[in-house]
Amino acid sequence: MIKYLIIAVLLILAGYGSIEAWPLVAGPSLSIESPADNASFPGGLVTIKGRVVRAAALTLDGAPLFRDQGGGFSSTLTFPQGGSILTFVATDRFGRRVTATRSIFIP
Secondary structure, three states, rough: OHHHHHHHHHHHHHHHHHHHHHHHHHEEEEEEEOOOEEOOOOOEEEEEEEEOOOOOOEEEEEEEEOOHHHHHHHHEEOOOOEEEEEEEEOOOOOHHHHHHHEEEEEO
């Protein structure tokens, strides 16, 4: 009977440990709401919105993007005429990276 109780406790502890360790194992997650890929912005003003989870740093073309406590970020940037490729990089505290790119066009 004690043997089964010990096995049950060990299984519960292993399950709890797996749930708590998931953010460490999963790495960062990045989703971009705006701009859409291959979007056109006649005025040159581009609103950037998205959400990042489990990331220590977030950059857009190498410049840091600031996010709120929930992981959401929003910024309005001005771009010159022509095409631009926006590269978002989210990095967690262990150095794992997630990259997302968006192409935009300013007529």
